[in-house]
Amino acid sequence: MEFQLNQDQEAIRDMVRDFARNEIAPYAPAWDEEQHFPRELFTKLGELGLLGVVIPEEYGGAGLGYVEYAAILEEIGAADGGIGLSVAAHNSLCTNHLYLFGSEELKREFLPKLAAGEWIGAWGLTEPEAGSDAGGTRTTAVRDGDEWVLNGSKTFITHATVGDAVLLVARTSSEGSHHGISAFFVPFDRPGIVPGKKENKLGMRASDTSSLVLEDCRIPAGYLLGEEGDGFIQAMKVLDGGRISIAALSVGIARGALDASIAYAQTREQFGKPIASFQLIRAKLADMAMSVDAARLLTQRSAAMKDGGMKTTRESAMAKVYASEVAVAVSEEAVQIHGGYGYTKDYPVERAWRDSKLCTIGEGTSEIQRMVIARELLKAYEGA
Numbered sequence: 001m002e003f004q005l006n007q008d009q010e011a012i013r014d015m016v017r018d019f020a021r022n023e024i025a026p027y028a029p030a031w032d033e034e035q036h037f038p039r040e041l042f043t044k045l046g047e048l049g050l051l052g053v054v055i056p057e058e059y060g061g062a063g064l065g066y067v068e069y070a071a072i073l074e075e076i077g078a079a080d081g082g083i084g085l086s087v088a089a090h091n092s093l094c095t096n097h098l099y100l101f102g103s104e105e106l107k108r109e110f111l112p113k114l115a116a117g118e119w120i121g122a123w124g125l126t127e128p129e130a131g132s133d134a135g136g137t138r139t140t141a142v143r144d145g146d147e148w149v150l151n152g153s154k155t156f157i158t159h160a161t162v163g164d165a166v167l168l169v170a171r172t173s174s175e176g177s178h179h180g181i182s183a184f185f186v187p188f189d190r191p192g193i194v195p196g197k198k199e200n201k202l203g204m205r206a207s208d209t210s211s212l213v214l215e216d217c218r219i220p221a222g223y224l225l226g227e228e229g230d231g232f233i234q235a236m237k238v239l240d241g242g243r244i245s246i247a248a249l250s251v252g253i254a255r256g257a258l259d260a261s262i263a264y265a266q267t268r269e270q271f272g273k274p275i276a277s278f279q280l281i282r283a284k285l286a287d288m289a290m291s292v293d294a295a296r297l298l299t300q301r302s303a304a305m306k307d308g309g310m311k312t313t314r315e316s317a318m319a320k321v322y323a324s325e326v327a328v329a330v331s332e333e334a335v336q337i338h339g340g341y342g343y344t345k346d347y348p349v350e351r352a353w354r355d356s357k358l359c360t361i362g363e364g365t366s367e368i369q370r371m372v373i374a375r376e377l378l379k380a381y382e383g384a
Helices: 005-025 028-034 039-047 064-081 081-101 102-113 233-265 279-307 313-343 347-359 366-383
Strands: 120-126 138-144 147-158 165-171 182-186 193-198 211-222
Touching: 005 039, 005 211, 005 233, 028 081, 028 347, 064 081, 064 233, 081 120, 081 147, 081 165, 081 182, 081 211, 081 233, 081 347, 120 147, 120 233, 147 165, 147 182, 147 193, 147 347, 182 211, 182 233, 193 347, 233 279, 233 347, 279 313, 313 347, 313 366
Parallel strands: 120 165
Antiparallel strands: 138 147, 138 165, 147 211, 165 182, 193 211
């Protein structure tokens, strides 16, 4: 098993690290304060191939694997969690769902736009009454000749007010809680789809989050992805990869907080010496570093398995729940190391602390991840 990136992967990581430090980190505090989504930044990300990372080159993507993708998200997340979240949602959810299950016609028309950053993609699974229980989807899609007519609402949708299209699920029949749910690609220029309330969030504030409302929104019949009734199954497969991205983002947030703490501890003096010389501070830094490395290894394992075509349901869930909780713990320790200054917006660890919490909630809460892990463990035991 490889525990190091190869030369090409290191070159990609270093390129993204330089970009993130120069083009993201200096502006992150202002974007956070203003809840500003920097669309111009995403044009640059598209030019670098970072908005279609795992999409093949024939569709305008970078044609890279999940190992590279995890390294990319770690670097962006270390600079700003909100931008990392948007990159993850665009890549892993909307764009990847379209690539995995869209018709050849849909893929050739829309994937190049998404991969280039010409279009920003959203993904619509969550509803006011359907969060962890995605089977409770109430948005409906009714066939009317050569069109589908969609009605309902989605909530907590990344890029709902700034994006160009959403890939969402809607109920096409009343059969069962999970059956009868289908997936659709809906450009935002279609009449009948509008953004709703923009959320005023604790963290990840540079990443746009709003509700979506659909009222007699008509789309061509060909905008159905895969077979009718397969939308829930598709969404669960997409989330296996999406959870790798949130794990990588979590590692990035944690590593950014650790880096800031190391730098601060070496320059901040108390009792006539840098606080890095104090045993308790050194113990904190050591524990933080061990946790970040362990989270990265779990993430890299799931990414390597994904690239190898293996099922990663259990491994992705393990990486996601562990890395997200590490991000919360490490960023909190970072605030503690910074003392009173860590509680101000003058230092990045305060923002990292706020950003980290969403990673334990979005794309499946820690509680749901533990249910997934236990289910997979028991299935393996029963089959042994």
